[in-house]
Amino acid sequence: MEDRDLAFMLERSPVLEFLVLMGSQTGVRLRLVGQRLRCVQLGHALLEYIDVVDAPSLERLFFWEIGKLKSFRKRNDDNHSTMNGSSGIKIGRAPNLRVLGYLQPGEQELGISNTIVVAGSKENILPSVQILSMEVQFGVRNAVKKVPGFLRCFPNLEMLHVYSPPISEESTGKVNLKFWQEGGPIKCIVQSMKKVFFYEFHGLRSELAFLKFIAETGRVLEHMVVLVAKECFSSGDDNVRAKLKPLASVKWNNKACQVQLFKSGRTNPGGPVYSNKIAPDFGFADPFDLLGH
Structure with missing residues (x-):
């Protein structure tokens, strides 16, 4: 299915509520425009960009198994571009969007056109989002450094799900607790976050620093x-206890x-x-809390 075919179908589906796109390799x-669209899922695909233009009823937007673009492509005809192999997610009018993920800091660029004036300054935020999931490569410094910027877009976040993929050959250094402390407070962590799920903890210093920062603020x-x-248990329970020991010294807020x-x-x-x-x-x-389902 070509882009124009998909656009044609969506434009002529005024009562569409649920959209699932799977298996695209191109x-x-x-572009999402729909008065009744409530839930969109994109999986097992390569994403160049998704632009939520006007979806006042959209409540859930999901991405899973999204591959990385292998080539640079720039498009001048519709003002969209992908740079350095990253994909773009732009969210315009979606006032009821509550659930969003899995976002990939370092792999995706997030754009929010909904500008709100807060304390005299303009901020690009999505105040409606309460549940967010992210896939973070904690072994890649540049990926971790983008996480604070992502989290600041969601000032009313209550639930956070974080998946830490296996350490890859692209490991480029660790991020310690000082990095998070020097970046200053993140509003959602300080004021609204109630529950955090961390999946596939490997005991990396970057993972521990992230969890400590959340716990202490x-x-x-x-x-x-x-x-x-599971791989952490290969060397016995003592290895697991050693990896988790730093969490025991956390000064919980x-x-x-x-x-x-x-x-x-x-x-x-x-x-x-x-x-x-x-x-x-x-x-x-x-819907990300599969432990309770």
């Missing part, structure tokens, strides 16, 4: 759930926060666990 370029954090990667540790049951190094059946089911408040 680079998806998608989150005022209303109620739960932190950590799933330890909310001392009532409950911490749960689990052994990940995953046996393959694929992407984050995801259910395209649960995603559009509005009976599940948090």
Whole structure:
């Protein structure tokens, strides 16, 4: 299906509520305009850009198993471009968007055209988003450095899901706690974040620094759930305890926060666990929380 065919179909589907696109290998370029569109899923595909132009009813926007573009492509005809192999996600009018993910800092560029004046300054934020999931390569410094900017776009975030993929050959250094502290407070972590899920914890210093920063600054954090990667158990329980020991010394901002540790049951190094059946089911408040389903 070519871009113009997809656009033609969407323009002539005024009552469409659920859209699923799967299996594209050519680079998806998608503009979303729909008064009734509530849920969009894009999976097993290469994403060039997705532009949420006008979707007032959109509540959920999902990406999973999104591949990296292998070539630079610039398009002057529609003001969209992809640079350095990254893909673009632009969100315009989507006032009811509550659930978003999996975003990939370092692989994707996030643009928000909804500018809000806060305390005399203009900020590009999505105040409606309450549940966010990210896939972060904690072994790649440039990827981790983009995470604060992503999180600042969601000032009212309540649930955060973070998937840490296996360490790749592209590892380019670690990020310590000082990096997060020097960057200053992140509003959603300080004021609204209640629950954090961390999947496939490997014990990296960058992973620990991220979790420590959340624990030490989150005022209303109620739960932190950590799933330890199965490979960490290959050297015995002592190895696991050594990797988790730094968390024991954390000075929790909310001392009532409950911490749960689990052994990940995953046996393959694929992407984050995801259910395209649960995603559009509005009976599940948090479709990324597959532990409770």
